[in-house]
Amino acid sequence: MTVGNGDQKAMEYLDKALNLAKKHKLYDVASAICLRMGILQSTRFKDPTAACECFDRSLEYHLLFKKNNPGVKVTLEQGYKSFEEYIAQAKREVYSR
Numbered sequence: 001m002t003v004g005n006g007d008q009k010a011m012e013y014l015d016k017a018l019n020l021a022k023k024h025k026l027y028d029v030a031s032a033i034c035l036r037m038g039i040l041q042s043t044r045f046k047d048p049t050a051a052c053e054c055f056d057r058s059l060e061y062h063l064l065f066k067k068n069n070p071g072v073k074v075t076l077e078q079g080y081k082s083f084e085e086y087i088a089q090a091k092r093e094v095y096s097r
Contacts, residue, residue, distance in 0.1 A: 007044040011037065027065035031083075034058035038090065048094040055094075059087045 014037050021030040038054030041047045062083045066074070080086040 007040065011040060011045075014040070025068075027061045027068065031058045031061035031065060034061060035090075038094075042094045042097070048097075051094045052091050055087050055090050059084060 014033055018030055018033045018037070021027070021033060034054045034057040038051045038058060041054055042051035062074075066072075074083060076083060077086055080089070
Protein backbone atom coordinates (compact mmCIF):
# COMPACT_ATOMS: atom_id res chain seq x y z
CA MET A 1 0.00 0.00 0.00
CA THR A 2 1.25 3.46 -0.85
CA VAL A 3 0.26 6.79 0.60
CA GLY A 4 -1.71 7.62 -2.53
CA ASN A 5 -3.90 4.52 -2.58
CA GLY A 6 -4.77 4.22 1.10
CA ASP A 7 -8.35 5.38 0.63
CA GLN A 8 -8.90 2.92 -2.20
CA LYS A 9 -7.46 0.09 -0.11
CA ALA A 10 -9.71 1.07 2.77
CA MET A 11 -12.73 0.86 0.46
CA GLU A 12 -11.60 -2.57 -0.76
CA TYR A 13 -11.26 -3.86 2.81
CA LEU A 14 -14.65 -2.43 3.75
CA ASP A 15 -16.18 -4.15 0.73
CA LYS A 16 -14.66 -7.48 1.80
CA ALA A 17 -15.92 -6.96 5.34
CA LEU A 18 -19.39 -6.13 4.00
CA ASN A 19 -19.49 -9.36 2.00
CA LEU A 20 -18.59 -11.34 5.14
CA ALA A 21 -21.19 -9.53 7.23
CA LYS A 22 -23.88 -10.25 4.65
CA LYS A 23 -22.81 -13.89 4.34
CA HIS A 24 -23.23 -14.34 8.10
CA LYS A 25 -26.39 -12.21 8.27
CA LEU A 26 -24.74 -9.68 10.59
CA TYR A 27 -26.95 -6.85 9.41
CA ASP A 28 -25.97 -4.48 12.21
CA VAL A 29 -22.34 -4.85 11.13
CA ALA A 30 -23.30 -4.47 7.47
CA SER A 31 -25.14 -1.26 8.34
CA ALA A 32 -22.10 0.15 10.14
CA ILE A 33 -19.79 -0.81 7.27
CA CYS A 34 -22.03 0.87 4.69
CA LEU A 35 -22.15 3.98 6.86
CA ARG A 36 -18.32 4.05 6.93
CA MET A 37 -18.21 3.52 3.18
CA GLY A 38 -20.57 6.45 2.71
CA ILE A 39 -18.43 8.69 4.86
CA LEU A 40 -15.34 7.67 2.88
CA GLN A 41 -17.12 8.26 -0.43
CA SER A 42 -18.19 11.70 0.76
CA THR A 43 -15.07 12.96 2.49
CA ARG A 44 -12.22 11.36 0.57
CA PHE A 45 -13.59 10.49 -2.86
CA LYS A 46 -15.90 13.54 -3.03
CA ASP A 47 -18.65 11.43 -4.61
CA PRO A 48 -22.01 12.47 -3.13
CA THR A 49 -24.01 10.04 -5.29
CA ALA A 50 -21.97 7.03 -4.17
CA ALA A 51 -22.05 8.30 -0.58
CA CYS A 52 -25.84 8.50 -0.58
CA GLU A 53 -26.10 5.03 -2.11
CA CYS A 54 -23.98 3.71 0.76
CA PHE A 55 -26.13 5.57 3.29
CA ASP A 56 -29.26 4.07 1.74
CA ARG A 57 -27.77 0.57 1.99
CA SER A 58 -26.82 1.29 5.60
CA LEU A 59 -30.44 2.10 6.34
CA GLU A 60 -31.64 -1.05 4.53
CA TYR A 61 -29.35 -3.25 6.64
CA HIS A 62 -30.35 -1.39 9.79
CA LEU A 63 -34.02 -2.09 9.06
CA LEU A 64 -33.25 -5.77 8.40
CA PHE A 65 -31.42 -5.94 11.72
CA LYS A 66 -34.37 -4.35 13.54
CA LYS A 67 -36.81 -6.73 11.85
CA ASN A 68 -34.76 -9.75 12.93
CA ASN A 69 -34.06 -8.37 16.42
CA PRO A 70 -37.19 -6.48 17.48
CA GLY A 71 -36.26 -6.26 21.16
CA VAL A 72 -32.77 -4.85 20.69
CA LYS A 73 -32.26 -1.18 21.55
CA VAL A 74 -30.08 0.65 19.04
CA THR A 75 -27.80 3.39 20.36
CA LEU A 76 -27.91 6.51 18.21
CA GLU A 77 -25.79 9.61 17.93
CA GLN A 78 -26.93 12.18 20.45
CA GLY A 79 -29.65 14.43 19.09
CA TYR A 80 -31.24 11.88 16.75
CA LYS A 81 -34.53 10.14 17.44
CA SER A 82 -34.10 7.43 14.80
CA PHE A 83 -31.51 5.95 12.51
CA GLU A 84 -33.66 7.09 9.60
CA GLU A 85 -33.29 10.67 10.83
CA TYR A 86 -29.53 10.21 11.18
CA ILE A 87 -29.20 8.91 7.60
CA ALA A 88 -31.38 11.71 6.23
CA GLN A 89 -29.10 14.26 7.90
CA ALA A 90 -25.98 12.53 6.55
CA LYS A 91 -27.41 12.72 3.03
CA ARG A 92 -28.25 16.42 3.44
CA GLU A 93 -24.70 17.12 4.62
CA VAL A 94 -23.18 15.34 1.63
CA TYR A 95 -24.92 17.72 -0.76
CA SER A 96 -24.22 20.82 1.33
CA ARG A 97 -20.43 20.43 0.98
